Amino acid sequence: MAHSSRRLSLCTVMQSIVHDGPISRARIARETGLSKQTVGEIVSGLEIGGWVREKGRTRGHVGRTATTYETVGTAAGVVVVDLGGTKLRAAVADLAGNILDDVVEPTDPAGGAAVARQTARLCRVATERNAIGWDRIKLAIVGVAGVPDASTGAVRLSPNIRGLDRINLRSSLEDALGVDVYVENDVNLAIIGEQWIGSGAGEKDLVFIAVGTGIGAGIMIGGTLVRGAAQSAGELGYLPVGADPFEAESLRTGALERVVGTIGIIRRYRDRTGEEADVPAIFDAATRGNLAASAVVDETASHLACAITAVCATVNPAKVILGGSIGSRPDLARRIRTILPQCAPIPVEVETSLLGSYAALAGGAAVGFEKIHAMLFSDGHPGALVSLPRQDANRFRLTGQ
Amino acid sequence: MAHSSRRLSLCTVMQSIVHDGPISRARIARETGLSKQTVGEIVSGLEIGGWVREKGRTRGHVGRTATTYETVGTAAGVVVVDLGGTKLRAAVADLAGNILDDVVEPTDPAGGAAVARQTARLCRVATERNAIGWDRIKLAIVGVAGVPDASTGAVRLSPNIRGLDRINLRSSLEDALGVDVYVENDVNLAIIGEQWIGSGAGEKDLVFIAVGTGIGAGIMIGGTLVRGAAQSAGELGYLPVGADPFEAESLRTGALERVVGTIGIIRRYRDRTGEEADVPAIFDAATRGNLAASAVVDETASHLACAITAVCATVNPAKVILGGSIGSRPDLARRIRTILPQCAPIPVEVETSLLGSYAALAGGAAVGFEKIHAMLFSDGHPGALVSLPRQDANRFRLTGQ
DNA sequence: ATTTAATTCGTTAAGTGAACGAACTAATAA
DNA sequence: TTATTAGTTCGTTCACTTAACGAATTAAAT
Missing domain, CATH: 3.30.420.40 (ATPase, nucleotide binding domain)
Structure with missing residues (x-):
């Protein structure tokens, strides 16, 4: 409890150097509101500790040049x-x-x-x-x-x-x-990664939906992760969308996961054509114009659009980022963007993951x-x-x- | 930025008096970790400002008695x-x-x-x-x-x-x-009220669903309110549950709201019986054993159970609190609790609002x-x-x- | 009943850490 | 040379701590 103010100043200065470095002590003082000598003391402490080092000097402006500091990565x-x-x-x-x-x-x-x-x-x-x-x-x-x-x-x-x-x-x-x-x-x-340097950069309300073997989501609200009371937030496979949620199989596997997971997509293609194919093959066939494959993909997009509608009605994110082996396919995202306005009254951006794997x-x-x-x-x-x-x-x- | 530590100590002391008051200065010092004279200074400042006052003295223990302080409400x-x-x-x-x-x-x-x-x-x-x-x-x-x-x-x-x-x-x-x-x-x-002194006391992950003319929810995650990027979090009327979400009417009114809102309940009762009745009358009839009314109420409970499943799959609250003119009926909550385990794999408590209106x-x-x-x-x-x-x-x- | 011990409250005094303003030196562009 | 900016030193203030102590009270011993 005692003397916590130095810790706070230390963090403020470190924040300044990490974000705006290389930076001079005078500029740190101006930007943080701390006095010049407080900044001087803290920076020399950080330098002795090996956390920051001199980088160079400022040039080309009126007045004395300043030494600039940067973090020692x-x-x-x-x-x-x-x-x-x-x-x-x-x-x-x-x-x-x-x-x-x-x-x-x-x-x-x-x-x-x-x-x-x-x-x-x-x-x-x-x-x-x-x-x-x-x-x-x-x-x-x-x-x-x-x-x-x-x-x-x-x-x-x-x-x-x-x-x-x-x-x-x-x-x-x-x-x-x-x-x-x-x-x-x-x-x-x-x-968290997508919010930092990916598709969600700068946004505070985001959902990342991973569609692959199964389906799961990471939810960020106001910049903090939503974990849920039993660490089960984002278990979108259990959304009552796609299959009848009251069937025993839905209760076990999840109503949505049954239809949009790998197994569900393969089964739906088999039901239509009698042929066996894996998911990439079905998506490629759809891109080439195969009608049955295209219908399966559209069906998948439609179910996912409903899932996104459910998530948006609940937490209203600014953006939904799609990832995972199936979710990161741009053609799927395109189809979802087409279908979404037909079932979601609240607008939301849908994008594929920028960072991929x-x-x-x-x-x-x-x-x-x-x-x-x-x-x-x-x-x-x-x-x-x-x-x-x-x-x-x-x-x-x-x-x- | 400068000298913020006194503010922090002030708040710590005030917190102690508000929560544990009437309380002596010595006990404040013990519980906050601040020293006795820091506490003494701050309390006398608060007393001069009129924020706290002497309440009485401690008695019946070894040692000198202490004056206790309480907040001036x-x-x-x-x-x-x-x-x-x-x-x-x-x-x-x-x-x-x-x-x-x-x-x-x-x-x-x-x-x-x-x-x-x-x-x-x-x-x-x-x-x-x-x-x-x-x-x-x-x-x-x-x-x-x-x-x-x-x-x-x-x-x-x-x-x-x-x-x-x-x-x-x-x-x-x-x-x-x-x-x-x-x-x-x-x-x-x-x-927020239910979390403070109502059905959700002590819980940090809660959802309050108000079912009445329309349907809407307040969502609290980790103790903070979820507002959403466009202030539209909790608009559960738009969940793709109940009616077909791709119909134009669902896009306007909301797929769920169409069936569980006041108008939807009255319409469903009329469709079954040809009779016109308001919502309390339908619920009362269901309680008396009227089969058509009971079916309408069960249908409503079933749709709400799906809605709760959707919300739980997304944010996984510890408890769902039902309120509003329809939602606060204990018989509805009872029916939902019966149906919920048939469609929701993630367990959640369902209760009616304690604070009511x-x-x-x-x-x-x-x-x-x-x-x-x-x-x-x-x-x-x-x-x-x-x-x-x-x-x-x-x-x-x-x-x- | 009286005295002594133990305990607790709250104040005073002394000392430390941290930040600041002011005054000063240093370096550079105009 | 002058104006301007960078960085240092000095003394002061603020906030908090520890230590010591007087005052008040209960508990126990004589």
Whole structure:
């Protein structure tokens, strides 16, 4: 409780350098409202601590030139993991909010403890690939399909990775890595990533709908994630849309998921044509003008439009971002945009994910950035926080998906 | 920016007195972690300002007795208004969080400016009824059916009160009353009231569904209200449930509202029986065992169960509170609780409103309490706030509905 | 019944951390 | 040279803390 004012000033100054750096001490003072010598003291403290360094000097204006300061990105970092059913991806994010090169491997099909070991190893590999030593890594953020249980550390309802609900993923990673580990739902990280540097940049009310094998959503309201009383917010597969919600199968699989999930799409195509085809093939056929495939895709778009209508009637986001193997197809989004005004009275933008399969990784970096700054500078003091710097998503679009 | 720490300490002490008062200075020091003389200074400042006063002394324990302090409720207050289509209700809430006696009048059917004048007059009457002078009133909170537009001060989509979208309700009340006026949607206030002292006490993830002429919801996530990007969150009438959402009429009135609103219920009863009856008559007939009426009510419950399923799949609240002239009928809630497990895989509690027609008034008092303390003590400093004290809802259940 | 001990309240005094204004030096464009 | 901006040093103020102490009260011992 005592003397928390310095912490607050420290955060204010750090925020200024992270966002507007390289920046001079005089400008920090003007922009934060702190006095010149308070800023001077704090900056020299940060410099001694190794968090910031001199970058250069200002030029070309009246008056004395000023030394400018920037954050030392490599001073600390977090390791970010996207643990998917087929791919395991890890990257390092530094103190300045940069996401460094990522490494990918196929996920170990053995599941459970084997995947935990693989994850820990790949975290080390990711740091070795970049100029940030393991001793500088302060924590790890892991995105995973399923519902992480905060008390047990297990991951419930994780369909794509076997045995993840039987081990304590968090504590086994913490033991292997020696740093705090935060396990979060991958769709929740995806919406955070999209809001930071993706399709939802700048918006505060967003929904990210991942359509793939199943269907799930990450919901952000007023800039904060909606988790729900039982961590079940965004389980859109259970929306009473598509199939009859009172059938036993709907109660188990989910009325919407039955019709727009991978299995549902394949079944509907088979029902129409008698032929067996996988989802990409059906979508490609629809694009080529195949009538049956086109009807199946339109049906899917129509159900998704109803789902979006339901979500908008409830939380009224400014934008809905579509992702996942099925959801990120631009042709599907186009069809949904056509159908939506016929059933949704409240207007909403519908876009495909800009970050693609990197959305969760970016979101993890965002969460890690906020946690590491809170840890190092604000120390949990309310009102003192370093917010995310502007970045661009180019690095992701250049790398292969 | 400078010297904000005193504000924070001031709020901490005030919070302690409001919540745990009457309380001694020594206990404040123990509980807040502040030192005894800091607390002493702040309390004597508050006493000089007239915000707190000596209440008595502690007795019966070892050691010196202590003087205890309590908030001076009458030092400041807010006036709270529930502006409904048929009834206009006003009350005063004091600095300690007590809601004083309320006054009611039928709403002036002339609407528009006449209702604004009537509201301003009733605010004065409410203060005269209580021991709190008008000069102590710092602001007014007005709950109204419809969507208040923050920039223009008008109220859009207000079906029950004519011409409210043509006047600037906020500024005309501010002119008439001479204090800041906040106009808020009545269902939003209702959920805040229910969370404070009603059916949702203690819960952080709640949905209040008002079923009456139309259907609308107030949504609270993590303790904060969800408004939506276009202030349209909770417009559950537009859920794609009940009627076909692609019909033109559904797009206009709302697919769900068409079937579970007053008009929809009356129509469905007429379709089955050929008879004309109003909603209370249909519900009473269902209770007496009339088969057609019972079927209509079950149908209504079934549609509402689907709506609740949709809302739960999206935001996963711990509890759904039913209110409004139709929604607050306990027999409807009972039928919904029976049907819900057949279509909703995620469990949720369903209850009727405890505060009834006083929910919005209580919510207005809660909002007013927070605003007035922020205004007087925290002055907008982040992290510094006086939270709502525990109260009970007895006063409301004693008064007639 | 009286005295002594233990405990608690609240005040005074001394000291520290943090921020500020003012005065000053330093460097640069015009 | 002059005006302007950058950055430092000094002394002051504010807010809070710890420590010490007097005052008031209950509990226990004589």
